Amino acid sequence: MGEEIRYKQVILSNYAKTSVKESDLSLRTSKIHLKIPCGCDGAVLVKNLYLSIDPFILALMKNQELDLPSFTLDSVSLVLPIYGFGVSKVLDSSHPNFKTGELVWGFTSWEEYSLIKDPDQLFKIQDKDLPLSYFIGILGMPGMTAYVGFFKFCSPKKGETVYVSAASGAVGQLVGQFAKIAGCYVVGSAGNKEKVDLLKNKFRFDEAFNYKEEQDYNAALKRYFPDGIDIYFDNVGGKMLEAVLNSMRLNGRVALCGMISQYNSLEQPEGVHNLINALVKRVRMEGFFTSDHYHLYPKFLEIVVPLIKEEKITYVEDIAEGIESAPGALFGLYSGRNVGKLLVVVARE
Amino acid sequence: MGEEIRYKQVILSNYAKTSVKESDLSLRTSKIHLKIPCGCDGAVLVKNLYLSIDPFILALMKNQELDLPSFTLDSVSLVLPIYGFGVSKVLDSSHPNFKTGELVWGFTSWEEYSLIKDPDQLFKIQDKDLPLSYFIGILGMPGMTAYVGFFKFCSPKKGETVYVSAASGAVGQLVGQFAKIAGCYVVGSAGNKEKVDLLKNKFRFDEAFNYKEEQDYNAALKRYFPDGIDIYFDNVGGKMLEAVLNSMRLNGRVALCGMISQYNSLEQPEGVHNLINALVKRVRMEGFFTSDHYHLYPKFLEIVVPLIKEEKITYVEDIAEGIESAPGALFGLYSGRNVGKLLVVVARE
Numbered sequence: 001m002g003e004e005i006r007y008k009q010v011i012l013s014n015y016a017k018t019s020v021k022e023s024d025l026s027l028r029t030s031k032i033h034l035k036i037p038c039g040c041d042g043a044v045l046v047k048n049l050y051l052s053i054d055p056f057i058l059a060l061m062k063n064q065e066l067d068l069p070s071f072t073l074d075s076v077s078l079v080l081p082i083y084g085f086g087v088s089k090v091l092d093s094s095h096p097n098f099k100t101g102e103l104v105w106g107f108t109s110w111e112e113y114s115l116i117k118d119p120d121q122l123f124k125i126q127d128k129d130l131p132l133s134y135f136i137g138i139l140g141m142p143g144m145t146a147y148v149g150f151f152k153f154c155s156p157k158k159g160e161t162v163y164v165s166a167a168s169g170a171v172g173q174l175v176g177q178f179a180k181i182a183g184c185y186v187v188g189s190a191g192n193k194e195k196v197d198l199l200k201n202k203f204r205f206d207e208a209f210n211y212k213e214e215q216d217y218n219a220a221l222k223r224y225f226p227d228g229i230d231i232y233f234d235n236v237g238g239k240m241l242e243a244v245l246n247s248m249r250l251n252g253r254v255a256l257c258g259m260i261s262q263y264n265s266l267e268q269p270e271g272v273h274n275l276i277n278a279l280v281k282r283v284r285m286e287g288f289f290t291s292d293h294y295h296l297y298p299k300f301l302e303i304v305v306p307l308i309k310e311e312k313i314t315y316v317e318d319i320a321e322g323i324e325s326a327p328g329a330l331f332g333l334y335s336g337r338n339v340g341k342l343l344v345v346v347a348r349e
Numbered sequence: 350m351g352e353e354i355r356y357k358q359v360i361l362s363n364y365a366k367t368s369v370k371e372s373d374l375s376l377r378t379s380k381i382h383l384k385i386p387c388g389c390d391g392a393v394l395v396k397n398l399y400l401s402i403d404p405f406i407l408a409l410m411k412n413q414e415l416d417l418p419s420f421t422l423d424s425v426s427l428v429l430p431i432y433g434f435g436v437s438k439v440l441d442s443s444h445p446n447f448k449t450g451e452l453v454w455g456f457t458s459w460e461e462y463s464l465i466k467d468p469d470q471l472f473k474i475q476d477k478d479l480p481l482s483y484f485i486g487i488l489g490m491p492g493m494t495a496y497v498g499f500f501k502f503c504s505p506k507k508g509e510t511v512y513v514s515a516a517s518g519a520v521g522q523l524v525g526q527f528a529k530i531a532g533c534y535v536v537g538s539a540g541n542k543e544k545v546d547l548l549k550n551k552f553r554f555d556e557a558f559n560y561k562e563e564q565d566y567n568a569a570l571k572r573y574f575p576d577g578i579d580i581y582f583d584n585v586g587g588k589m590l591e592a593v594l595n596s597m598r599l600n601g602r603v604a605l606c607g608m609i610s611q612y613n614s615l616e617q618p619e620g621v622h623n624l625i626n627a628l629v630k631r632v633r634m635e636g637f638f639t640s641d642h643y644h645l646y647p648k649f650l651e652i653v654v655p656l657i658k659e660e661k662i663t664y665v666e667d668i669a670e671g672i673e674s675a676p677g678a679l680f681g682l683y684s685g686r687n688v689g690k691l692l693v694v695v696a697r698e
Contacts, residue, residue, distance in 0.1 A: 237624060237625065237628075241624070256624070256627055256628040257628070258628070259624070259625045259628055269622050269623065269625065270620075270622065271619075271620020271621060271622040272620060272621050272622075272624055273618050273619065273620040273621075274618065275586060275590070275605070275608070275621055276586065276608045276618065278605055278634065278635075278636040279586075279605040279606070279607070279608055279636035279637075280636065280638075281636065282635070282636045282637050282638055282641065283635070283636050284633065284634075284635040284636075285624075285627065285633070285634045285635070286627075286631070286632070286633040286634070286635075287627040287628035287629065287630065287631045287632055287633075288628075288631050289629075289631055292631065
């Protein structure tokens with residue numbers, strides 16, 4: 001059965017009813033043999049290298065319905081660690097398509113080693129020229145989210161105006177750069193000066209503003225979009241969505257990608273009181289999940305990998321060290337202290 | 350200049366700030382020569398036969414932005430009557446495409462005779478086998494609204510579940526019948542027993558309910574749609590839209606056609622607090638105006654006229670007599686006392 005070693009896991013102590021907090025997660029040490037156990041045909045045993053810190057994990061901590069399995073609570077006999085996207089190295093495999101030493105990305109667990117029983121959901125990493133962490137960022141789910149959300153759901157046309165909220169995040173920074181490539185005028189908002197500078201100077205947004213400094217979102221949007229907004233890539237929902245609807249142009253499009261402002265709100269989330277604008281202005285609002293669109297992944301790589309290699313798009317990561325730092329990093333999403341795509345290095349190889 | 354005769358008009362006394370009321374409209378008697386005046390090349394002079402009572406007129410009385418010209422107030426030197434859709438007979442024409450005696454439908458004014466300066470927006474009525482009033486109903490804007498809204502914006506598939514609010518109205522009764530023709534399960538809501546009976550017995554909805562008898566819209570929708578709603582044809586907005594979002598199925602569609610619950614509400618309209626459902630369930634919500642889609646009108650007639658003649662669809666009108674009854678009929682939309690498409694007969698020929 002191979003050597004048994006001690007390893008760390010992150011588990012959920014209880015489901016949050018109203019707001020989630022860092023102390024709902026705890027660290028545990030368990031033991032594992034670094035071999036596939038008997039009776040686990042078709043599984044792979046991986047060493048997790050990078051774990052992705054994504055807002056949907058906060059939603060799962062509230063047990064919000066997301067078409068994803070619930071996290072297992074620390075109150076049943078066999079507690080599983082929480083899960084998310086990661087980049088991992090195959091240590092052992094009983095699946096014909098995976099070999100020891102191969103690198104993969106996909107759903108894994110928040111722990112140093114994972115036995116993955118459904119490896120068919122994993123993507124193999126073929127291109128070794130790029131940082132491995134990119135496969136949970138620009139070349140993984142967030143990158144696909146920006147690509148599918150912007151090109152498929154926003155139907156951009158040259159010269160249109162685009163607004164991106166949470167614009168310096170894992171998805172937003174790419175949406176802005178895709179919008180520039182599509183010939184659009186793009187404005188992003190973020191929560192501090194450092195991020196706003198990044199949007200303007202590194203990601204080449206036409207304009208950017210700190211939403212925390214705006215008393216009146218309507219006035220801010222009028223200032224940056226005097227003629228209105230054609231496309232809104234919504235990462236936050238709530239009051240910002242309401243303000244955007246007031247500024248939408250005829251036949252505008254809103255991609256509902258995330259509503260982080262609502263994930264942790266009280267029982268009664270913020271209301272949007274002006275949906276009549278969506279009617280009068282013939283706006284299309286559409287929610288999407290990236291997971292419905294992975295058949296586009298090969299095409300996405302064909303487009304995005306060359307853009308990265310030619311330095312036509314850039315990607316900023318905010319990297320925390322060690323699995324112990326994962327819960328703190330996750331709650332950094334709320335405080336907004338991350339700049340760029342948040343991830344945790346569990347091991348570098 | 351022809352004989353000068355006295356005729357009646359309906360004018361707006363003032364714009365409503367919060368709620369509109371019947372007394373904001375008044376009746377006036379003016380004089381007109383039944384000939385096109387000098388300097389009005391390209392105009393037609395018509396006798397109005399039927400006027401359509403539509404919810405958008407209430408919105409215009411509040412001066413809500415609808416991409417339509419505002420009504421002229423009874424405080425400027427030259428007060429124009431309010432306008433809307435009508436069926437009219439050409440009495441005189443200085444436009445090469447229109448001849449005396451022809452019947453037309455399109456925008457006209459709420460008065461017995463109108464000088465229409467932009468007759469290019471009018472549609473000629475070719476088919477004389479059908480009731481003339483149908484051209485402001487099933488064969489006019491409301492019919493096109495049901496057709497475009499349902500087939501283009503709701504993308505129905507056989508076996509899907511469809512919910513229609515304000516279902517006995519000018520548009521809703523057709524949406525339900527189109528849904529049955531498309532092989533869908535369709536439930537409608539309306540505001541009294543007579544309408545509910547009409548939905549079930551005359552328009553062949555699978556089910557119908559009186560929303561005024563429901564304490565909890567969520568519970569009502571769960572009862573009629575235990576497995577959820579694929580398509581919502583929204584004529585009302587507000588709290589019903591909120592409840593529907595809780596019951597939407599994955600990849601559902603919401604056509605935002607009207608929000609009559611919001612047209613006359615206080616300054617702060619009802620909020621929709623659960624748009625996160627649109628994200629999680631990947632729902633497409635889209636507002637539309639029928640006026641953007643009149644290029645489909647010939648195709649629409651090709652499809653719908655035979656359906657009427659073969660009695661495969663039916664249409665119920667609620668007809669008021671005389672232009673004097675128009676303001677009262679309009680406010681009947683709010684009290685919900687109309688059953689079917691509301692219209693006013695100004696003259697029968």
